[in-house]
Amino acid sequence: MSTGVSNLADLSGGQRLAIKYFIGAMVLFLAQILFGILAGLQFVYPELLYNVLDFNVNRMVHINAMIIWLLFGFIGSVYWLIEDEAGTELVGLKLANLNFWILSSAVAVVVVVYLFVQVGPGTVASIWLINEGREYIEAPRWADIGIVVCVLIFFYNVAATFMKGRWSGISGVLVLDLIALAGIYLAGTFYSTNISIDQYWWWWVIHLWVEATWEVLVGCIMAWGLIKTLGTSRHIVTTWLYIEVAMMLGAGILGLGHHYFWIGTPEYWLGIGGFFSALEPIPLVAMVVHAVYDAGRHGFRSSNHPALAWFIAHAFGNFFGAGVWGFMHTLPQINLYTHGTQWTSSHGHLAFFGAYATINIAMIYMVLQKWRGNVRMSGQLVDRGWKWKWSLALLNVGVLGMTMALLIAGYEQSFIERAAGGSTWSAYFEAQSHPWFVQAMVWRNFFGYITGIGVVLLFWDFLTIGRGERIVAQRPEVGELQTREGLLRPEA
């Protein structure tokens, strides 16, 4: 193994497969940003690409690229950590590689159809072949079936590997979570004329993914990441993982009710949804405490500074984006006025970035460290690590800036369109053309460009970090603690 040089031969089959998923994820991340910028521009210049590449297409690609890159990142993360966690080689590597190419080709075909066919006639065939027209799960039905098959293959790889190797608390939670993640997707794969029934099940997929199963999945990745970067003891991270799962699913499963306020569902959801979703931030606070406490306890001595920084960004981003921003408009008395305005968009941007983009980026830094020959990525990097530091800053400032701009637009809409204007079409357009709204959209675009620059810098860093570095990483020892008396090493 040569330090500071990228060498795939140093990596195992599962790790090489993980890298493929991360590369796919980064391509889609870039697509997400580009189509997001286009859609943002159309708010300010509505004539831009009118009747050519309309807002609905750009916005669909923007959010779908995001969902798929995050999923690719999660799958990559699991393939990366599985052999280490199970203590054996990945079972079914050939099938897993084939699965990657099938999944990636399917994604490419779906996107090409989105961009060049865009819409179809009002028939069942359009939903099967072109676009299902349901936000976030627009993928046509044939792709739904493909996704389920691919996820089942992924599940087989994961479960069989742990069965062959060893089980742990982390892998137990992970495998059960993957069953739930795949099963819940099925709730979004049938057609209903009844929009209330349609949205009832649609939220099972959207909410129970992003506010339940995805959160548990990143909890598992975080637990493994903290063991690796800080040397936190397995006993501590596993206990925390169980606490997080108990609180996350205890609040999050019935927290689903906050999507059932206004879709025709009975009034009891106002109470149930309001109460349980108000509890949803609690596990996110626990995750922050856990991550920051552990990092402090180990004196921030980590084997991989960029990864640790992004893990911490994840803990805070998850808490603020999903927790605080979600809580701000989750009570029905407020949500009646904010539902379906830019409030949701503000929450969506900070939550998806804070909870999920961050942890995937952290995992990529973990991967790069090993790929470049277990190179040192702590302090005193060759170029003082300016690229990772600046991209971290630009991405966080960019997304926070967009979040604040959209929040202002959301406030303005709630007051002018809803409370004062009576929620009519005329009130909608009055709010959309109000200077406060227009200024917010201009600022959103500005911070969108900042985010875009951050992404470019991040990719540059991915391509260069650790290259030419000759020093090997110091792995933190498990159980090593920073105390007042100095560094306490575990007894051999």
Add this chain to the structure above:
Amino acid sequence: MDRQAPWWASESVWRKTAIWVTAIMLVVLIFLTFDTVAKITAGGSRVPDYSVINQRIYYRMQQPRGYQIPMIGNSAPLFGQHLSEEEAEALVTLGKLTVQAKNCMNCHTLLGNGAYYAPDLTKSWLDPGWIAESVREQLMTDFLMDPTANARTFGTDRRMPHLGITETEARGVIAFLKWMSSIDTNGFPAEFSAIRQEGDL
């Protein structure tokens, strides 16, 4: 690390807690799902039959709930044709399929869900922007079939794109919108002021 953790901080207690809490919440959710699905099935207590498109729909304040809900009025067949329940369902189905196939939800919101680039469609059938009952159906049809020429931008530059909606599809979409406006949405959207219809005070 070798100190014995108190029982409430032990791994096994939290593992069991996680399993039990998840199981209990799932059981409650499944129970509520059965109850809710029964109530939101078309013809249930909150979502009317599709043949409601044969009647006038009002949006009126209801006490003691303290917000507006849809009220089903007298006969007012859509496009002047009284439809059976099956015919109405077929027309609304065509409309719903068109709404999905044209990707309406990535500009508009339906029941408040979707994108925020275009107005909410929940009560769009009742929107005062359609001026009067006598011209509403025609205005909606013309707009859907050629939104570029018949743009309704309310003084902005934001126009709906041309989506190739046929006259039959447009009628289906309008039937779907009329039916959707009859769903009891617990007062969403807030403070809505509906179009004046026959029978309004």
